Amino acid sequence: MPFPANKDVSIQPASLEYARPLYELINSDRTHLSQWMNWVEMTQRVEDTISYVQIGIEQYRKGIGAQYMVFCRQHLCGMISFNRIEKNNRIGLVGYWLAREFCGKGIMTTALRQLIEIGFDEFQLNKIEVRCAVGNHSSQAIPERLGFNFDGVLRENEYLNGVFVDHKVYSILRREYPSSHSQN
């Protein structure tokens, strides 16, 4: 796929209609995805992805999370989510992944920019946070590219492929985001 323009990338709320294509994307790319995400191993059947999307829809209804599918020129490429929204504190915790064939083109950076807009506009968040395993440089580069602050390291914050890994924490505040959001 040639390099996409920003307008070629869109994020759409996750829906059950796409559970099977999502599962197939995960299933076709296990080695790449499981390196940094421990849920991949637990996704063994399409029913697992259906349950995951159902839980996401319920979380969205309660305002405590939100999942989006990432598309580039009509191709389903991966997902980006607020894995958790802390309503009281108005913090959203972001997770994301792309199938390998869609990596290296700026798609996730564009998707995160769109999620930030949703977080500050729709969910009225004050802070959006990304946590990346210390060795996951491609993931860290995304919040760095978008001007997030590096807040520090959470020690042994995830059990991944048999070892505890530290997480680098990045965040952006509503008032730091370069748009009209800073007025509110």
Ligand SMILES: CC(C)(COP(=O)(O)OP(=O)(O)OC[C@H]1O[C@@H](n2cnc3c(N)ncnc32)[C@H](O)[C@@H]1OP(=O)(O)O)[C@@H](O)C(=O)NCCC(=O)NCCS
């Ligand atoms: C993390 C992950 C989404 C990063 O994917 P990515 O393709 O590197 O990220 P982007 O889509 O933003 O693309 C950035 C790349 O495109 C290039 N690029 C091209 N055009 C670009 C543009 N307009 N804007 C930004 N980057 C652009 C960048 O230079 C960068 O390439 P490089 O790494 O060779 O320098 C991907 O590696 C992944 O899914 N990994 C497995 C799951 C995972 O680790 N998830 C995160 C857990 S915290």
